[in-house]
Each structure stands twice: as C-alpha cells, then as structure tokens.
Amino acid sequence: MTxxxxxxxxxxxxxxxxxxxxxxxxxxxxxxxxxxPRGGGQPSDRGTLTLQExxxxxxxIDSKKEAGRAVHILDxxxxxxxxxGIVGKQVRGExxxxxxxxxxxxxxxxxxxxxxxxxxxxxxxxxxxxxxxxARLDFTLTDLGKDKxxxxxxxxxxxxxxxxxxxxxxxxAEEATKSAELYRLSADLLPKGLDKLRIVEIVGFDAQLDxxxxxxxxxxxxxxxxxxxxxxxxxxxxxEINLEG
Numbered sequence: 561m562t563x564x565x566x567x568x569x570x571x572x573x574x575x576x577x578x579x580x581x582x583x584x585x586x587x588x589x590x591x592x593x594x595x596x597p598r599g600g601g602q603p604s605d606r607g608t609l610t611l612q613e614x615x616x617x618x619x620x621i622d623s624k625k626e627a628g629r630a631v632h633i634l635d636x637x638x639x640x641x642x643x644x645g646i647v648g649k650q651v652r653g654e655x656x657x658x659x660x661x662x663x664x665x666x667x668x669x670x671x672x673x674x675x676x677x678x679x680x681x682x683x684x685x686x687x688x689x690x691x692x693x694x695a696r697l698d699f700t701l702t703d704l705g706k707d708k709x710x711x712x713x714x715x716x717x718x719x720x721x722x723x724x725x726x727x728x729x730x731x732x733a734e735e736a737t738k739s740a741e742l743y744r745l746s747a748d749l750l751p752k753g754l755d756k757l758r759i760v761e762i763v764g765f766d767a768q769l770d771x772x773x774x775x776x777x778x779x780x781x782x783x784x785x786x787x788x789x790x791x792x793x794x795x796x797x798x799x800e801i802n803l804e805g
Contacts, residue, residue: 561628561629562589562590562591562592562593562628562629562630563591563592563593564592564593564630565592565593565594566593566594566595566596566773567728567758567771569594570664570773570774570775570776571776572594572655573594573654573655573657573660574594574652574653574654574655575592575593575594575652575653576612576650576651576652576653577590577591577592577593577650577651577653578590578591578592578648578649578650578651579646579647579648579649579650579651580647581629581647582638582643582646582647583631585637585638585643586633586634586635586636586637586638587631587632587633587634588609588618588631588632588634588646589629589630589631589632590609590630590632590651590653593623593630593632593653594653594655595607595620595623595630595632595653595655596623596660596663596772596773597623597624597625597630597631598622598623598624598625599624599625599771600770600771600772601670601687601688601689601690602663602667602690602772602773603663603690603691603692604622604623604624605620605623605655605656605659605660605663606619606620606621606622606655606656606659607619607620607653607654607655607656608620608653608654609632609634609651609652609653609654610651610652610653610654611649611650611651612649612650612651612652613649613650616642618634618635618638618651619634619635619636620632620633620634620635620653621633621634621635659692660773661775662692662803663690663692663772663773664773664774664775664780665775665780665781665782665803666690666691666694666695666801666803667690667695667772667773667774668726668762668774668775668778668780668781669695669716669781669784669801669803670688670690670695670697670801671760671762671766671768671770671774672716672719672720672762672765672766672778672781672784673697673712673716673784673799673801674697674699674744674766674768675719675762675765675766675768676712676715676716676719677697677699677701677712677799678741678744678766679766680711680712680715681699681701681708683699683700683701684699684700684744684745685697685698685699685744685745686698686699686700686745686792686796693802694787694800694801694802695800695801696798696799696800696801697798697799698792698796698797698798698799699796699797699798699799700795700796701795701796701797702794702795702797703797704789704791704797704799709786709789712786712799713784713785713786716784716801717783717784719762719765719778720778720779720781720782720783720784721779722778722779723777723778723779724762724763724764724765724777724778725762725763725776725777726760726761726762726763726774726775726776726777726778727760727761727763728758728759728760728761728774729758729759729761730756730757730758730759731756731757731759732755732756732757733754733755733756733757736757736759736769741767742759742767742768742769743768743769744768757769758770758771760772760774762778781803782803782804782805783803783804783805784801784802784803785801785802785803785804786799786800786801787800787801787802788800
C-alpha cells in the first residue's frame with residue numbers, strides 16, 4: 561500500500577519516501593507519495609524523484625493507481641546499475657507545483673459548477689475531465705438555454721467572490737451512501753469495499769464525495785467562464801469552463 565499524502569495536505573510540494581517496488585524498468589512504487597495518481601477525471605501529477613544517496617534525479621511523467629499502490633512512471637528506463645538495487649533506496653519527491661495548482665483550481669471550479677447545477681436544476685453528473693487549460697462536466701440536463709447559462713455563470717462567480725473555505729473530512733461509507741446529495745455520479749460507481757469515504761465541502765454551499773486535490777478557498781479559483789457547451793444526447797449536456805490567470 562502507498563500512503564497518499566495529498567489526501568491530507570493538498571499543498572504539500574515535497575516529501576521523503578522509500579522505494580518499495582520497481583514493477584518495470586521505468587516505474588517505481590513508493591511507500592508514500594504526494595503526487596496525485598490520475599483518476600476521477602483529474603490528470604496525474606508530474607515531478608521529480610531524487611536519490612538521497614547520490615543526488616541522481618528521475619523525472620516522473622505519470623502516476624496511476626494499481627491495487628492500493630501508486631505507480632510512478634518515469635520518462636526513461638532506470639540505469640542498469642540502479643535497477644537491481646533500487647528497492648529500499650530513499651528518495652526526495654518534488655511535485656510540479658504549477659501543474660498541480662492549476663489542476664486544484666480547475667477541480668474546485670468543477671465542484672462549484674456541479675454544485676450550482678445540482679442545487680438549481682437537480683441535475684447529476686454523467687462524465688467529466690480536467691485539463692491544464694480547461695475542464696468540463698456532462699449533466700443530466702434537457703436544455704442549456706441562454707438564461708440558464710447566464711444563471712450558472714453568475715452563481716459560479718458569486719461562490720468564487722465569497723471566498724468560501726474548502727475543507728475535507730471522512731465519513732462512514734454506509735452513512736455516505738445513504739446521503740444521495742453527497743454523490744453526483746450514479747450510486748453503482750461509488751468505491752467498493754471501503755470503510756470510510758472522503759468528502760470535499762465548500763462550506764456553506766455544497767459537499768461531495770471526492771478523492772482529488774483542491775484549493776483552500778474558492779477565491780483561489782479565480783473568475784470562471786463558460787467557454788463551450790455541447791449536446792451529448794437526450795438529457796445529456798456538456799459544459800466546458802476556463803479560468804482566468
């Protein structure tokens with residue numbers, strides 16, 4: 561198992577860890593990591609791992625979850641002299657902070673968007689994705705007329721301007737599944753076999769089940785603009801957003 565440090569501190573940029581496995585010539589598993597492994601529509605973090613003993617750096621270009629482990633994908637194979645003895649080595653990890661922070665801002669922006677659409681139109685999410693320059697959500701909406709889009713735009717930026725606290729906490733899994741307002745995807749997509757589930761709450765506005773990284777206050781998101789909409793089929797509409805700055 562890999563201890564996921566980002567679950568407790570979204571602003572953690574550096575960390576110390578020990579290599580516990582090398583599944584392939586260009587991948588490592590650590591005992592702990594602050595790098596987010598892709599999932600839930602949020603891309604993987606990038607960063608560097610530096611060997612404590614000699615200062616050699618390895619570039620992490622991707623990370624993914626596999627059976628309770630976070631597998632860090634390197635940009636090139638490990639040198640032959642290192643591959644056989646890498647397990648047990650101590651490394652210093654550093655997250656590509658500008659990339660992580662834009663993902664955090666967009667992820668919180670999507671929670672604001674989904675909160676507005678859910679509370680105003682009782683609509684749930686059918687899909688979504690975060691990029692480094694935009695993000696999108698698909699909703700169970702029948703239409704997206706100008707008046708509705710203007711209202712969504714206004715409400716999103718009101719929440720940003722109020723600079724509300726964004727906090728995380730854990731709840732009993734059984735309790736969470738009984739609270740339909742906490743999950744916006746279908747119930748059959750909820751994680752299975754977990755005792756506790758993590759909640760991300762925009763205090764005074766909205767709370768959702770979520771395992772990603774977020775900013776500490778909504779003001780950090782910045783102005784949200786609806787850049788594009790798309791009809792994805794009957795009762796399925798896409799809203800794409802951009803952030804300023």
